[in-house]
Amino acid sequence: LRQRVASLAGALQNLGVVEGDRVVAWLPNAIEVVETMLASASIGAVFSSCSPDFGAQGVLDRFSQITPKVLVATDSYIYGGKKFDCLERLAIVRKGLPSLNATLLVSANDSPLMGDLIWFEAFLKSGAKSPVVPRRFGFDHPWYVLYSSGTTGVPKCIVHRTGGVLLQHLKEHQLHCDIKTDDRVLYFTTTGWMMWNWLVSVLASGATAVLYDGSPSFPTMNRLFDLVDQENLTLLGTSAKFIDSARKSEIDPVNSHSLRSLRTICSTGSPLAPEGFGWVYEKVSKSVHLASISGGTDLCACFVGGDPASIVYAGEIQRPCLGMDTDVVDDQARSLKKSFDIAGELVCRSPFPSMPLGFWGDGTPGLPDPKSPGPKFRAAYFERFPGMWSHGDFASWSSHGGMTIHGRSDTTLNPGGVRIGTAEIYRAVEQHPDVFESMVFGQNFDNDVRIVLAVRLQPHISLSAPLVADIKLRIRNACTPRHVPAVVVSVADLPRTRSNKLVELAVADAVNGRPVRNIEAIANPEAIDAIVAALQ
CATH class of the missing domain: 3.30.300.30 (ANL, C-terminal domain)
Incomplete structure (x- = not known):
């Protein structure tokens, strides 16, 4: 991996990619997207990705805002046993991105290339004669751009800093999830969800990131548990929705699988109901650490998460993440920490390392100024409760020091x-x-x-x-x-x-x-x- 990333970084430099340029990937969750992200970071370029199931307009709504210089794309992807072609949409995307200097194509086929597309593998190998030794950049150097869901308008482009996000991920992986060197971690995610970025960061702890692309329920609902045994996974990450679907499907992994390697299951995406906790401990493993975690794309990290040294209570997230001044407040911004089970707004009272640099193009063109975030950024997080980060979650404290998330406060x-x-x-x-x-x-x-x-x-x-x-x-x-x-x-x-x-x-x-x-x-x-x- 180190050699391939160095070669790809060299090829990008030879193409004219310099510090601050944007390199974007429209790819499934496979090795090429990891290589592209690492190569971009090693030369100071800013990386962004979304998954190939996005329509052309959805891709353009995201990538066109950040004017990328290089696009890495796939010609197809497979989901649920079916192959989906991407070339027609790719033509529309390329036409809508006039800033592109090159489009690299990842393909399992050997069919002739159309137009000025470049084979990704050939491009990577072209940099082997000029491999790059990664440069050091500042703590606040932009690493990647993530996007808000876009369900309330054109997606916001959230620019994340390198040092802050990596520090958060190291903390969450090693302390909250007990990830160790030589562990094997799979989080079921697409390249359009922040959990992909979270997953790839396990490389910083010396662990192996196991990539899976496709349906978690094909050919059967046991697919992810099959992978636990096949790949000797120590951590399996999934969503509350998957756990609930697995519970209702009446599969029985504890009896149908070994799962001997599995120490941790993480759940996020929405609140995990108490029945989901019960199902995991009854039907998956009595000894596994079930870590319900909650954060968001906005911080590319978690506000509350697991604690491998403490008791897991059904329906609760175990504790605020270390170093996060997380609280729940009422409409007058009064803390509800001693008012157990009373719901209010989830806030963070103090700055934290992975606060975004800002939104792309918010107030000024291009990259945000972290010392002077734009008006949309301030309105999104600090308008409701001045001086506090308001996250938009409806939550309550428990008597155990944990927290229950009740859903988005805007719903x-x-x-x-x-x-x-x-x-x-x-x-x-x-x-x-x-x-x-x-x-x-x-x-x-x-x-x-x-x-x-x-x-x-x-x-x-x-x-x-x-x-x-x-x-x-x-x-x-x-x-x-x-x-x-x-x-x-x-x-x-x-x-x-x-x-x-x-x-x-x-x-x-x-x-x-x-x-x-x-x-x-x-x-x-x-x-x-x-x-x-x-x-x-």
């Missing part, structure tokens, strides 16, 4: 003026054996806001009046009468981003007659239309 429901986090409803609904997954959102109705629940039912189950009544009763018993939805509708699928996160805000916009911004960020926008139609 908090407010029927009758009472704030309700969506996670409580999700936990109640998704325990129902007939419900595969669900989405809850608010709809303006009769001068108030009513709660609407959209459900995707298990195969061969139809929504009936008795089933609706049973779902509502479960919510009432598990939560409060205020949590009970006014309307329950059944749909074939739920809309989600390309990193598999549900898009409650986009649905709320649609059902309330507001335009859905940046529809390209949504993997299946037709599912929004289906929900709107079901409510008519």
Whole structure:
């Protein structure tokens, strides 16, 4: 890897890439994207990536803002056993990026290249005669650009500093996840999610990053557990959604697999329900450390995470991450640390190493000035509570010193003026054996806001009046009468981003007659239309 990165860095320099230039990758989660990121960093170029399942407009919404000099792309990718061609979209992307000096193509085929495309492998080898010895740059030198989800408008380009992010990752890997030299780590992720960046940083701890691209449930729901045994994984990272789907599929990894090497399972992306914790310890391993973690693209790190030396409590994240002045506050910015189980806004009271340099093009063209972040950056994180980083999560402290995340505060429901986090409803609904997954959102109705629940039912189950009544009763018993939805509708699928996160805000916009911004960020926008139609 070191030799290939040095050769690729040499080839990039020979092409004219210099410190501060942008190199972007539109690739699946394979070795080429790791090589491209490391080679870019070694010469001071700024790296950015997104996954090949993005449409052309989604790619351009991201990459066009940062005017890249080099694009590394794939001609195809495989998901769920099916091959998807990318060349038609690639032509559109290249046309929309006039700043490009070169496009490198990663391909498993030997078909002739079209136009001025360059084979990635040949390009890499061309730098073997002038390999680069990595340069040292400042702590705040930009490492990569990540993107907000784009569900509330054109994605924000979040510029991250090298030293701060790497320091956070080293801390989280070695202290919170107990990653050691020679460990083998796989986090199920695409190249468009911050967990890809988090995964690759395990190389700094001397561990092996195991890359997997494709569906986590193909050919069976046991796919990730198959990989644990095949690759002797010590840490498996996944999402709360996958754990919940695995629980409902009734697989039994503890009896069907060895899993002898596995010490840690990480879960993120959304709150992990208590039932998910129970399933992992009953059906996967009684001795594994289950680390529910929560942070975000905004910091490319975590505010709260695991503690391998402490007790795991179902439904809770174990502790604030070390060095993070994390708190939960009420609307008057008063701490709720001693008010157990009272939900408020997740904040960070003090600066932390991986605070972004800023947003690209925010106030001034190009790279942000970390000493003077732009107006959009200040509004995004510091407008709600001046002097504190407001993260946009609805959370509460537990009596054990841990924290429960109740969902995004911008999806908090407010029927009758009472704030309700969506996670409580999700936990109640998704325990129902007939419900595969669900989405809850608010709809303006009769001068108030009513709660609407959209459900995707298990195969061969139809929504009936008795089933609706049973779902509502479960919510009432598990939560409060205020949590009970006014309307329950059944749909074939739920809309989600390309990193598999549900898009409650986009649905709320649609059902309330507001335009859905940046529809390209949504993997299946037709599912929004289906929900709107079901409510008519």
